[in-house]
Amino acid sequence: MTNIVHTIHLQPIGRRTQIRSDQSLLEAAQLAGVEITSICGGVGVCESCRVRLVKGELSPLTMDEQNTFSTEEIQQGYRLACQAFPRSDVILDIPPESLSTPQRLQLESQQKPSEFDPPVRRIQVAIPAPSIDDLRSDLTRLRSAIQPFYETFDVDYAILQKLSTLCRTAEWTIQAIFKDTTLIQILPADPKSKILGLAVDIGTTKVAAYLVNLETGDILAQAGSMNPQIAFGEDVISRISYLINHPEQRGHPSTNLLHQRIIEGLNNLIEKMLAEIGDSSVSSENIVDAVVVGNTAMHHLFAGLSVEQLGISPYVPAVSEALSITAKELGLNIAPSAEVYLPPNIAGYVGADHVAMLLPTIYPYYADPNRKSSNVLAIDIGTNTEISLLHNQQITSCSCASGPAFEGAHIQFGMRAAPGAIERVQITPDHRILYKTIADQDPVGICGSGILDAIAEMYFANLLDAKGMFLKNHPNVRIQNRNMEFVLVPADQSGHHQEIILTRRDVNEIQLAKGAIRAGINILLMEAGLQPEELDAMIIAGAFGTYIDIKSAMKIGMFPYLPLERCQQVGNAAGLGARQMLLSKRYRQIASELAQQIHYIELSNHPKFSDEFSKSLFFPSKELAN
């Protein structure tokens, strides 16, 4: 067969690209910049890259596809993008659940870290070549060349392995890169070359990565992806359960699939970012430092530490102190001797990501003599939500199991914040339903901020009572299969010509999530003896937290009512904190000091928690909104 080029139209995103007949639809999507979820990497196993053929002809169904889809789905034209190849020009519909791009990551926390004292430093040296009169070893001659800069230094083993060959190919002029007083990389001298650092925030659901120029602090590339561990469970507990049920994978990172998948996922992101930089003088060998943050379970799975004890009361971490692990030991595809820094964890469910998040949020208050007596609440919303309160110069933290509902999971038409997602909802006094979608495309689903808006609007328009029960006060509220539901978008207005609906179960999912967060806030305030209005600032972090309407979140009782000027939405603060630590020895020190001084409250043991949680499931009195 000759490789004819076909045009692929991708709906509802409205992009098009051209591929050969030996390239899969998954490749088409990748070429078009449309990120389809593909956890298994395109081998037909994960069944996550579902697309629907609207028009045109594709290669025959594979065995994997026949096993994946029902007869009905096959009739509707469903295919796995990784298994299907074009036989003509094709129009495809990409269902929201197959989209993985956290497109908005790029918008967040672009600011440069304030401190700049990176632990990694580069020097260029000319090494004397050996001769009959200089029979010293290559390392001894390297030491003498470096001696004016570093009197003594350690050398990582991986450097010794390549030293002799590199010195000769580089004709004895090299760049030597030091982490503190350890030689961690040698490269041929090259005036164009850069040294880069990698900052990573591993969320339970999403992973964000940045490549930073270690000599200027500039972000050179960034990338996001789904956490590939999702294939083993959506939340932390289900992933721990997976390992408890697979004892053969425990005990060593090499057998632990959860560890391996996150490492592979990060290696893919690194490759993608290097391609984005597109500079032939910069390769993975130029990435000479890294800071990785994540909640305690993500931290442990990344580091290959045991997580089983995180699944059993009293939920203790294996390790809480800061760690430095060489990239080669982790299998991370950067300079092998680069030391990957993991900031300290606070507790089983308050991890290094929260410590990182505190650096750009609470720490500026804590460190400022004029503001250190402020009462500041910092909330990092995710599948687990961590909350810290600064009060009386003491930080107290807790963790709430808020679940993945805000990411669109467990919501019938929920989707991630990708094009076509409803992100804003308004119900006018005359019952009209207004909404706004991401990238202004026809709606295909609803993301977390849209759901929050929708519920707040439904509550204030009397379509929901304070318990979250539907009230038949709107033409779009109806009973379907004995359950009440609300038609947000009729079929003829949606991108996929299906109705977009919110159900009683959807509302309940959000009540559980917001109730957990609010109970955590209430316990922290209670322990500090504070009323909500005594808060000087409330800082909302996390990708989701950036896009929500704070007012809506207050209306449904997720946050206490506070004047909006006291609220800040700071985006991926954990990612920013990771970059601050990448560029500053002092910030690493601060992170350890903060982690030491934090008072942690384990909510599951707190006597008031279940009361507060039950109360927080309800929506608060509407009068508070005034």
Place this chain on the structure above:
Amino acid sequence: MTNIVHTIHLQPIGRRTQIRSDQSLLEAAQLAGVEITSICGGVGVCESCRVRLVKGELSPLTMDEQNTFSTEEIQQGYRLACQAFPRSDVILDIPPESLSTPQRLQLESQQKPSEFDPPVRRIQVAIPAPSIDDLRSDLTRLRSAIQPFYETFDVDYAILQKLSTLCRTAEWTIQAIFKDTTLIQILPADPKSKILGLAVDIGTTKVAAYLVNLETGDILAQAGSMNPQIAFGEDVISRISYLINHPEQRGHPSTNLLHQRIIEGLNNLIEKMLAEIGDSSVSSENIVDAVVVGNTAMHHLFAGLSVEQLGISPYVPAVSEALSITAKELGLNIAPSAEVYLPPNIAGYVGADHVAMLLPTIYPYYADPNRKSSNVLAIDIGTNTEISLLHNQQITSCSCASGPAFEGAHIQFGMRAAPGAIERVQITPDHRILYKTIADQDPVGICGSGILDAIAEMYFANLLDAKGMFLKNHPNVRIQNRNMEFVLVPADQSGHHQEIILTRRDVNEIQLAKGAIRAGINILLMEAGLQPEELDAMIIAGAFGTYIDIKSAMKIGMFPYLPLERCQQVGNAAGLGARQMLLSKRYRQIASELAQQIHYIELSNHPKFSDEFSKSLFFPSKELAN
């Protein structure tokens, strides 16, 4: 087929064993304690496990065997022991070249090292279990339990990986093993368990390994094997050439077959020694320290360092300083966090093994106020021979390419020092030829000490002139194919019913070997301005050096004539030095100090070397013997 048991008789060694019909002849040899060379591990590739069927029936020839042997050899009954299975009781002849056992290793340097201050220490601790009131991480609680012994300590990454699981299976009572101030192993508490250290001497031809109890200093097991790198070349230069010709194997240990083979070989020795100890409470996890010595090329290949520069003038090492590399980085199958210590190298051809050898030989003079002004020569004879001279409290060293002739290589009937090897030869005034074989078996070949004796006797009996030319002064000297040769054993007296012969080429090989050594000795003496008779001591080390007749070596001019009471034969001094360093921090320090202070002479650049070498090829005047 039922698995009938057959009896296998092994000639000329005279052992027998029983195996099933599904066990190979190689297994039979192993069961009988007869070490047949099997470089490839029994997969039919290395063709080194040749045996000859004398009587009985075996499984049909495999393809590998048909490719290995000539039609003539097949008719003579040759088989590969790893490919052949018995079909009846069987009598086998094992040719000397297939024997690998350095049986005599066990006899050497049994003495216990004198200093005992090992860098590894074991303590037992009870760790407080976590509870709702103690949410500290497992590592934090471990630190608090260890705090009375070590205020602060580092923890190797591999320990963190198993910490949580081990603490729980061991019910919170563990043994913690420290190297200096790093926690390198944790094991469940067990009153019977021991901690062991591994000492290894990697020779170009042979490898010797010891397992030592680190708390008593006792040798618990020892084992020897051929260096499996022999498959890639007999001497250092041919192995370096192999890597120069295989650039795809360079640059990383994982692709370097020479590195991998020595690691595999050591792992086999470790397994064998553990089996010998046969203590169920002792596994590879109990081996928590290691010292490995070898010449510079063996050191570099073991450590995965580049060796190409050792093959090109000016022959500089990649690294000369002492190294500590974790076992997991090397792939050595002992406790993963154990640090493998490699003492310093002196030059490209004087390695860590020579530094180790100096500890029990020259260092006792050097360190003794009453003897430090002695003139002491220490010679470690091997495929490369390293020589050091202590004079004026200064040590000067050099290296001679003596080749593998003393190991029996390149000698027509040469063999290693295994049963049936002629190790002593005497020619009586009435022309009778007397000889003694190892284990008093019928002679099958001649080992290094036998060759040395034979040549010395032939020279003194006027069968050789001073240039090494044969003189027809004995009935056993004859011309064969225009070359002179000497029949040492007639066919009817040998174990394999063939004549054992010494040829002009054999004599020449020994002249080259001994000439290189003597030239090295002469240059060292010349540089020090010493006459041979001014030497207070001459110490001969190395397995071969232990068994030679020193008088014969002097008669052929390998060593200068000295009163025998000034000569010592000390066996595997490098192995003893390795054990001294295993058990003593102070000895490691001394090794580095010695390596620092040694003055190295590169013979290939020395203006007098070729003169001295040419002169030393001849046999010295017989009058000197009086």
